[in-house]
Amino acid sequence: MIKNLMKNIIKWKNIIIAVIIFLIIAITLINSIRYEKASSVSNKSFDVFGKISMAGAKIKNKFIGQSKESEIEELKQENAKLRNELIKNTMQKNDITQLTELKKALKFVTDENANSFVSADIVAKNSGNYYKTFTISAGTNSGVKQDSIVVNGEGLVGRVYQVSQNYSKAISIIDNRSPISFEIMGRNEDTGMLSQDIRMAEIEDESLIKGYMFDANSPVKIGEIVTTSGLGLYPAGIPIGKVEQIIPDNQNILKYVIVRPFVDLTHIDKVMIFNKKEI
Amino acid sequence: MKKALSFIIGIIIIIFTNTIFNFIPFTPKPDFVLIYIILLSLYWSDNNYVLCIIAGVLGFIVDSSVGRFQGQYTMLFLIIAIVGVLIKDKIRKDFFTVPFFISSLIMVFSAVFNTVVTSVGSISYGFVSTMINNIIYVIINVIVLAILISIMKGFERIYGRHK
Numbered sequence: 001m002i003k004n005l006m007k008n009i010i011k012w013k014n015i016i017i018a019v020i021i022f023l024i025i026a027i028t029l030i031n032s033i034r035y036e037k038a039s040s041v042s043n044k045s046f047d048v049f050g051k052i053s054m055a056g057a058k059i060k061n062k063f064i065g066q067s068k069e070s071e072i073e074e075l076k077q078e079n080a081k082l083r084n085e086l087i088k089n090t091m092q093k094n095d096i097t098q099l100t101e102l103k104k105a106l107k108f109v110t111d112e113n114a115n116s117f118v119s120a121d122i123v124a125k126n127s128g129n130y131y132k133t134f135t136i137s138a139g140t141n142s143g144v145k146q147d148s149i150v151v152n153g154e155g156l157v158g159r160v161y162q163v164s165q166n167y168s169k170a171i172s173i174i175d176n177r178s179p180i181s182f183e184i185m186g187r188n189e190d191t192g193m194l195s196q197d198i199r200m201a202e203i204e205d206e207s208l209i210k211g212y213m214f215d216a217n218s219p220v221k222i223g224e225i226v227t228t229s230g231l232g233l234y235p236a237g238i239p240i241g242k243v244e245q246i247i248p249d250n251q252n253i254l255k256y257v258i259v260r261p262f263v264d265l266t267h268i269d270k271v272m273i274f275n276k277k278e279i
Numbered sequence: 280m281k282k283a284l285s286f287i288i289g290i291i292i293i294i295f296t297n298t299i300f301n302f303i304p305f306t307p308k309p310d311f312v313l314i315y316i317i318l319l320s321l322y323w324s325d326n327n328y329v330l331c332i333i334a335g336v337l338g339f340i341v342d343s344s345v346g347r348f349q350g351q352y353t354m355l356f357l358i359i360a361i362v363g364v365l366i367k368d369k370i371r372k373d374f375f376t377v378p379f380f381i382s383s384l385i386m387v388f389s390a391v392f393n394t395v396v397t398s399v400g401s402i403s404y405g406f407v408s409t410m411i412n413n414i415i416y417v418i419i420n421v422i423v424l425a426i427l428i429s430i431m432k433g434f435e436r437i438y439g440r441h442k
Contacts, residue, residue: 018361021335025357029350033399038349045343049294053344056298124297126345129306133347135297175347204408267304 038162050123050135050167057123057137077153083239083262117272118142123167130207130265131157132175136273139166144273147233152271155239155262156180156228160273168273172265173209173240181231182211182240182259184224190215191229194240194259203258207265208244213255220246226259233276282329289315289337297345307415309423312341313389316356317382318427320363321372327364334360351396358392359385375432382424386417 009016031037038046120138125131138144140163148160150170158172173180179195194211203210213220224243230236245258292315300308316334323330338356342349362385371377390413398409 021357022354025350025354029348029354029396032349032351033396038343042339042343042349045340049340049344052294053298056294060299060302124345125301126347127296127301127308127310129308133345135345169345171347202405204405206408206412 036161043162043164046135046162046169047139047164047167050137050139050164053124053135053167054137057121080153080155080239083155116143117274118144119270119272121270122268130174131172131268133169133171134268136160136168136170136271137166138273139164139168141165142273143275144168145275148273148275149234149238150271150273151238152263152268154264155241156234157263157265157268157271159233170271173261173263174207174265179232180211180234180240181229182226183229183236184218184220184243185227187219188229190218190220191231192218192257194226194257207260209241209259209261211257211259213257216248216253216255218255220255220257222246226257235276282325282333285319285323286333286336289319289333290340293337293340293344301345307419309420310389310416311423312337312352313355313359313386314420314424314427316359317363317385317424318431320360321367321370321378321382322431323363323367330364331357331360348396351393355389355392359389375428379421379425379428382428383417383421386420386424390417 028039118138120136120142122131122134123137124135126133136144136150144160144163146160146163148163148168150157150159150172156173158170158176159178160168160170162169173194174196176196179193182192182194184190190213192211192213194209196210220243222243222245226240226243228234228236228238228240239262241259241261241263243257244260247256247258248254249256289312292311296311300311316337320330320334334356335353338353341352341356346352366381370381394409394413
């Protein structure tokens with residue numbers, strides 16, 4: 001009996017090995033989809049290939065002149081600075097005082113850590129036109145953690161989802177399943193949630209983000225600016241984009257919004273990373 | 280030597296694609312790594328296990344470097360290598376049309392596989408945009424494949440004449 005079994009195993013050895021390997025890869029893939037976690041082997045190899053990618057990025061920068069790009073980048077940052085000032089000025093004084101008092105009362109740690117930005121280059125990116133998954137030249141050695149927030153001069157870019165010693169992998173807001181709480185600029189009671197995971201509203205253009213308003217009667221209008229509201233992972237006031245489309249869903253008493261991000265996700269060179277607020 | 284060279288060329292293509300080619304602002308772009316794996320699988324004349332190992336490791340590198348989900352490209356490249364191993368001796372590779380047709384079928388399979396993983400894992404775009412994107416992806420890759428197979432055939436003819 002055992003002899004027969006052994007004979008069969010030897011006979012089907014190759015198929016058994018192939019099935020085991022496929023099962024292991026399938027489990028890794030399902031795990032990665034479900035929990036967005038990478039193995040330590042993957043982290044180590046990510047670090048090695050990050051270094052090689054950095055060399056490739058240097059070659060790219062040498063051959064593709066960056067003078068024009070850096071000029072554009074400076075203008076973009078200036079534009080973003082002005083936009084941020086506008087957002088801050090629009091936030092009503094009373095609201096700010098109330099929020100400060102609330103923070104004190106709840107013993108929140110203030111957002112001082114938001115000032116400790118790490119500036120980094122993008123050294124590699126996914127195939128395709130849009131930046132969905134990309135490698136950044138900053139890792140745990142620079143203080144980057146999983147779920148650190150990635151921004152650039154124009155607004156919210158995404159979040160870090162895999163981090164090694166010297167490099168981190170980030171996913172942009174257009175490929176992000178985790179929700180981003182937002183508010184309409186100037187009306188902080190008009191809030192909602194952006195998430196590409198919403199199956200009810202389908203988008204044809206992959207550069208857009210979908211979401212919904214918490215209040216189905218919200219007076220949200222096309223063209224209004226959307227910023228992070230401060231609930232959840234992202235601190236308040238980071239510009240996200242402009243409302244491009246509003247889809248009322250009377251059946252589910254919901255109001256969907258389609259947002260076009262401020263960040264040009266077809267072209268990003270430098271990003272800033274900071275850690276989420278600790279409570 | 281040939282095995283090591285095939286692996287090194289794969290790594291160079293991955294690095295070139297991730298750090299230089301993907302940053303060039305034009306769309307749609309051919310997937311050179313996938314094209315390389317398909318051609319390698321169809322024209323591999325060495326040990327079949329080595330082909331599977333090379334394909335698996337290159338897939339793992341793509342997943343680790345810029346992949347969204349760990350295992351997506353490892354699985355895809357392994358499937359392509361196994362398909363290559365199973366059919367490469369049964370097809371007439373001296374004609375252009377046969378390897379071209381099979382490569383195109385593998386390309387369609389890759390597009391469907393990536394769409395399924397992406398829509399299960401992250402976002403489901405509208406049916407129309409998914410279809411259009413996939414058709415464009417397959418067409419552009421098939422064109423590059425046709426050019427590369429023609430070049431290979433040309434080299435084969437010249438090399439064969441000299442022999």
